[in-house]
Amino acid sequence: QEQHDENEAVVCYDADTGEAKWRFTYPARFQEPTSGAGPRATPTFHDGALYCQGATGTLVALDAATGKERWRADPKADSGAKLPDWAFSGSPAVWNDVVIAAGGGPTGRLVGYDRATGKKLWTGGSGKAAYSSPQVVEVAGTPMALIFDAGGLAAFDPATGAELWTHTWPEGGQEIKCIQPNRVGPNSFLIGMGYGGGSRKLTVTKSGDKWEVKEDWRSTRLKPKFNDVAVKDGFVYGLDEGVLTCVEVKTGKPRWKDGRYGYGQLVLAGDHLVVLSDEGFAAVVA
Numbered sequence: 001q002e003q004h005d006e007n008e009a010v011v012c013y014d015a016d017t018g019e020a021k022w023r024f025t026y027p028a029r030f031q032e033p034t035s036g037a038g039p040r041a042t043p044t045f046h047d048g049a050l051y052c053q054g055a056t057g058t059l060v061a062l063d064a065a066t067g068k069e070r071w072r073a074d075p076k077a078d079s080g081a082k083l084p085d086w087a088f089s090g091s092p093a094v095w096n097d098v099v100i101a102a103g104g105g106p107t108g109r110l111v112g113y114d115r116a117t118g119k120k121l122w123t124g125g126s127g128k129a130a131y132s133s134p135q136v137v138e139v140a141g142t143p144m145a146l147i148f149d150a151g152g153l154a155a156f157d158p159a160t161g162a163e164l165w166t167h168t169w170p171e172g173g174q175e176i177k178c179i180q181p182n183r184v185g186p187n188s189f190l191i192g193m194g195y196g197g198g199s200r201k202l203t204v205t206k207s208g209d210k211w212e213v214k215e216d217w218r219s220t221r222l223k224p225k226f227n228d229v230a231v232k233d234g235f236v237y238g239l240d241e242g243v244l245t246c247v248e249v250k251t252g253k254p255r256w257k258d259g260r261y262g263y264g265q266l267v268l269a270g271d272h273l274v275v276l277s278d279e280g281f282a283a284v285v286a
Contacts (some may be wrong), residue, residue: 001052003038003197008054012067015120022067030055030087030110040089041133049115051099055087059101061118063073071118075111078120079103081129089178093145095158100136100145104129104267109154110147112161122161127151128224130177139187139204146189150175153202155211165211167191169204179228181184184236184249188216192227194241194263203251217252221245237273244275259285 002009007025014021033035043050049070050062057076062069076083081104084216093100098121103111108123136145136158144155145163152169156162169177174197182190192199192282222229222240229238234249237241241275242262246255262278273285 001039001041001054003044005029008056008271009086010050010052010060010062010067011065022060024060024067025068026054026058026060026072028054028056028058030083030162032086035086038045040087041091044094046094046115051092051094051101053088053090053092053101055089056083057081057088059088059099059113059118060090061099061115071120072210073101073111073113073120074107075101075103076105078111079105079108079123081105081108084129084131086131088129090133092172093134095136095143095145099160100134100158102129102132102134102147102149104149108144108161109149109151110156110161111146111174111209112132112158115186124156124161125154125166128151128175130175132177132180135180137183140206141176142206145206146181148177148191150177153181153189155204165204165213167213167215169197169200178226179224183232183238184231190229190231190236192222192224192229192238194223196220196223198223199236199247199252201249219247219252219254221252221254221257222247226263227265230266230273232268237266237268239266239275242278244273259283 008028009025012021039210042054059073090102097115109125109127112121130149132148145158155164198224200218201216224238244259260273264277
């Protein structure tokens, strides 16, 4: 997803040559001084189609082979949302025949659309948008669509949009949530943010027809701002305001902290972490 002057674009490139195979554009432009112009998300590919949400909120479905538009929707309008300060930044999720996009308005934290036609199927909850992507998981045999937004972490039935449970995290105006909820157990999730927010481990259980969320721990020793964390063998690795940090999944206690990489990214590769710093250098870390 790119910005082409006054148009947002989805572009397909040949991986071997770099040649553009096709371009799809539509009129839209978001720009602010700190982070520049253009879309913030990446296309979601599913069953021969691309689902792409641009910075201003527009959701398009394209044929992946040709770039031809299948349908277009407006989750911002459908949820009554205001444009977030740094624009819509999440990629849509796909569950069965439903495309799920972040709304972030008084009439929908999430919005579900028919995958074939783009018809709005449901809106779920009420809240303010942040910058992470919806994701669908299954807990105790129940599918649920998660969104980590300004109000915290919430789960919805992906078929109907009914709210299943929520964990509130708006304390101190900490509304800038960027990373994905990371599953660290069959029914446990790790969430985190920068700006002094820290991390929290949550466990979700069901009692009768009611879901309950327990906070296992919270810590300010891991504050992932833009970058997702990596989990392996009971440990969580992430950039704590730019410094590489390891904490225990079970307790949240720090194990080590070393190396300044800024607000970059990291991925797990076997027994190593590959870290890309925000200054452009890459490092392999044991």
